[in-house]
Amino acid sequence: MLEVGEIRQIAVIGAGVMGSGIAQTFAQAGYAVRLQSRRQETLRAARDRIARNQAAMIQAGLLSEAAARESLARIHTTTNLEKAAHGCHFVSESVPEDLGLKRQVFAALDQHAPTEVVLSTDTSGLSISAIASATTRPEMVVGFHWMNPPHLMPPVEVIRGERTADRAIDLVCGLAGRIGRVPIRVEKDVPGFLWNRLQLALIREAIHVVEQGIASPEAVDLSITTGLGLRWAAVGPLRLMDLGGLATFHSIAAYLYRDLSKADEPQQTLAAKVTAGETGVRAGRGFYHYPAGSADAAVGARDARLFELLKLLRLPAFQDTALPDAH
Numbered sequence: 001m002l003e004v005g006e007i008r009q010i011a012v013i014g015a016g017v018m019g020s021g022i023a024q025t026f027a028q029a030g031y032a033v034r035l036q037s038r039r040q041e042t043l044r045a046a047r048d049r050i051a052r053n054q055a056a057m058i059q060a061g062l063l064s065e066a067a068a069r070e071s072l073a074r075i076h077t078t079t080n081l082e083k084a085a086h087g088c089h090f091v092s093e094s095v096p097e098d099l100g101l102k103r104q105v106f107a108a109l110d111q112h113a114p115t116e117v118v119l120s121t122d123t124s125g126l127s128i129s130a131i132a133s134a135t136t137r138p139e140m141v142v143g144f145h146w147m148n149p150p151h152l153m154p155p156v157e158v159i160r161g162e163r164t165a166d167r168a169i170d171l172v173c174g175l176a177g178r179i180g181r182v183p184i185r186v187e188k189d190v191p192g193f194l195w196n197r198l199q200l201a202l203i204r205e206a207i208h209v210v211e212q213g214i215a216s217p218e219a220v221d222l223s224i225t226t227g228l229g230l231r232w233a234a235v236g237p238l239r240l241m242d243l244g245g246l247a248t249f250h251s252i253a254a255y256l257y258r259d260l261s262k263a264d265e266p267q268q269t270l271a272a273k274v275t276a277g278e279t280g281v282r283a284g285r286g287f288y289h290y291p292a293g294s295a296d297a298a299v300g301a302r303d304a305r306l307f308e309l310l311k312l313l314r315l316p317a318f319q320d321t322a323l324p325d326a327h
C-alpha cells in the first residue's frame with residue numbers, strides 16, 4: 001500500500017454534483033486529478049460547475065483567482081475509466097447510488113488501478129463490504145463519504161468495511177487532513193454510517209412536532225439555526241451533556257424519551273408531500289413555498305450563509321489557499 005506522502009495523482013470516478021466538487025477539492029490542495037465520467041457532456045458540465053463553485057468562493061474571499069486558475073489546470077477529464085485508473089495513486093468513486101453499478105465500477109477499478117492503491121467510495125449508505133467484495137482487494141476498499149457541497153463542507157466520514165485494513169483507514173484519514181478535511185472515523189459498516197443516523201433522528205422528531213402542531217416548520221428551523229446548530233458548532237451533544245451535568249440529562253431522558261417519535265417508516269406528512277410532487281426547492285414546494293424561478297436564490301442564500309460561517313470558524317479547509325488574513 002502506498003504511503004500518504006506518495007499520493008500525487010487522484011482518479012475521481014463519476015463527475016456529478018459530488019465527483020466535480022471532490023475533484024475541485026483535491027485540485028485546490030495541489031493534487032493532479034483525472035476526472036472520469038462516461039459522457040463528454042457530463043465532463044463539460046462538471047468543468048462549468050467547478051468554475052461556478054470557484055467564482056462564488058473567490059467572491060466570498062475563500063479562494064484567490066490564481067489558486068482557482070492553477071487548480072483548474074490540474075484537472076484532466078476523460079471518458080475512459082482505464083485511462084483514469086492507470087498509474088493513479090488513489091481512487092475516489094462518486095457514481096450514482098446503485099449497488100450493481102458500484103460493484104461493476106469497482107471490479108473495473110480493481111483491474112486497472114495499481115494493486116497498491118486504495119479504492120474509496122462516496123456511497124451515502126450502501127454497504128462498503130458489498131462494494132469491496134467486487135474486488136480482489138477488499139482490505140483496501142474504504143468508505144470516504146463527503147458532505148454536500150463537497151468543496152465547502154469540512155468533515156468526511158471514513159468508514160471501515162468488514163475487511164478493511166487499519167492501514168487503509170489511516171491512509172484515507174491522512175489524505176483527508178492533507179486536503180483540509182476533518183476525518184470522522186466510522187468503525188462499523190452500518191446503514192446511515194454516522195451523520196445520517198444523527199441527522200435522521202433529528203429530522204424524524206422535527207416532522208413529528210410539525211405533524212402534532214407543536215411548532216411550525218419556521219419555528220423548528222429557527223430553533224436549529226439560531227440555537228442548537230450554533231451550540232453544536234461549539235460542542236457536540238455528548239460533551240454538551242458533560243458540561244450541563246449528566247444527572248440533568250438523565251432526568252430529562254427519563255420523562256421525555258417516551259414522548260418522542262418512534263416512527264419506523266417515513267411519516268405521513270413526508271410521504272404525502274413526495275406523492276404530491278412537493279419535493280422541495282426545485283419543485284416550488286416542500287415544507288415551504290418557493291415562487292417560480294427562486295430556487296437558485298434559495299440555494300445561493302444557503303451557500304452565502306455557509307461562506308460566512310466558514311470564514312468565522314476559520315476551519316482548516318480554507319486556511320491555506322483561502323482566507324486573505326490567514327497568513
Ligand SMILES: NC(=O)c1ccc[n+]([C@@H]2O[C@H](COP(=O)([O-])OP(=O)(O)OC[C@H]3O[C@@H](n4cnc5c(N)ncnc54)[C@H](O)[C@@H]3O)[C@@H](O)[C@H]2O)c1
Pocket residue numbers: 013014015016017018019036037038039042094095096097098101105122123124125145146147148
Ligand atoms: N448528492 C449528495 O448530496 C450526496 C452526498 C454524499 C454522497 N453522495 C453519493 O455520491 C454518489 C454520487 O452522487 P451525486 O449526487 O454526485 O450523483 P450525480 O447523479 O450528480 O452524479 C453521478 C455521476 O456519475 C456518472 N456515472 C454514471 N455511471 C457511471 C459509470 N459507470 N462510470 C462513471 N461515471 C458514471 C453520471 O453521469 C453522473 O455524472 C452517490 O453514491 C451518492 O449517494 C451524494
